[in-house]
Amino acid sequence: MTRKISLLVPLFNSSRYLDRLKHDIDHQTRPFDEVVMHDDGSTDDTIEKAAELGFRVIRGGPQKRQSHARNRLLAAATSSFVHFHDHDDSIHPQFVERMLTACSSNSVAICHFAKTTPSERFIFGHDFTNDYNLVFNNFVHVNAMVVCKDLARSVSGFDEDLTLCEEKDFLFKILRQGALVTIVPELLAEWRIQNSSFMSSQGWTGAALMLRRFMQNCLPNDSRETTELALEYALRSAWDYYYACPETIIELRQMFRYLSKHGLHPRNGLGKKSAVLIRSIGPVAALRLRRALSKNVFAIA
Structure with a gap:
């Protein structure tokens, strides 16, 4: 053919x-x-x-x-x-x-x-x-x-x-x-x-909105392995967006709420310490604390 x-x-x-x-x-x-x-x-x-x-x-x-x-x-x-x-x-x-x-x-x-x-x-x-x-x-x-x-x-x-x-x-x-x-x-x-x-013109907040919609398209998913990959991606991207622009937290909070509603809780992808922190206080609070700590470290350096 x-x-x-x-x-x-x-x-x-x-x-x-x-x-x-x-x-x-x-x-x-x-x-x-x-x-x-x-x-x-x-x-x-x-x-x-x-x-x-x-x-x-x-x-x-x-x-x-x-x-x-x-x-x-x-x-x-x-x-x-x-x-x-x-x-x-x-x-x-x-x-x-x-x-x-x-x-x-x-x-x-x-x-x-x-x-x-x-x-x-x-x-x-x-x-x-x-x-x-x-x-x-x-x-x-x-x-x-x-x-x-x-x-x-x-x-x-x-x-x-x-x-x-x-x-x-x-x-x-x-x-x-x-x-x-x-x-x-x-x-x-x-x-x-x-x-x-x-x-480029959409900015970080627009990117966070698109991330949320993309995650809603992907999840929930029948495959456990695929679900874990998607959740790690969501958490890594959320950190990148929030660290670059705190205003993205509005869209990111909605994304995490959607995932939680479906029994999905992203914890991995930012290291073991962050995973423990997320289990204790949730992803939104953990992102805020992580950003505050990293800013302080860079300020001291």
Whole structure:
């Protein structure tokens, strides 16, 4: 059977990125079988530019963010496999060739990728495994995935209420659906974070809200091992958010209340001393005390 792959790209004020994207698409060693884009209510000449370059564009609007765009693209795709890609990120010339060889029905192929900020560059992938650690102890960007279309549709694509954690949520759902995971141990993708991105504008409080919604999607869960991984992730993230911004405590308190209501009590993930403290006074009070103590230590130092 010939494997076919669709490239699916959400657009929003993307005009300045389209020439480079066109270059990367045209220089694949094995071309995409289909390229479909979705415009999310751009206010510049994105639609005209995309048409000039020969791209097929689905018109959207008013703006409903990337998850909605990805779901509309998923519904329009005609190939057996799909690759969602951000408009401002490059595509390695051997991406299709390397990734398609790892694809099969009911599968997701995941490659190593670089995360680039205005000041730093990180490589994700050296510790990738093929289980739920991919979700809770790693991060996999959509730029680094090729997914069986039927599998993606079977979980209804992306949660449109999530503006962060949507990739984690999507990956979690397809793993729970029994997805076969193949790790392609090559650096084939890039994820660029820009200061103007919507992700940056949401702030820590917005991130805490998305964490709470993501946890509500994941838990309760039938698997004890998966539940423990999710609870550790919730506690580690709660500490990161609260330490960075005390105002996140409102959302975090609601998350812990939801978990407690379902008999779930995250204690592990911040060390043995913190686990004992959390058992004694609860996660919210423990986070506050831990932050106060760490601030005092740094002040003395």
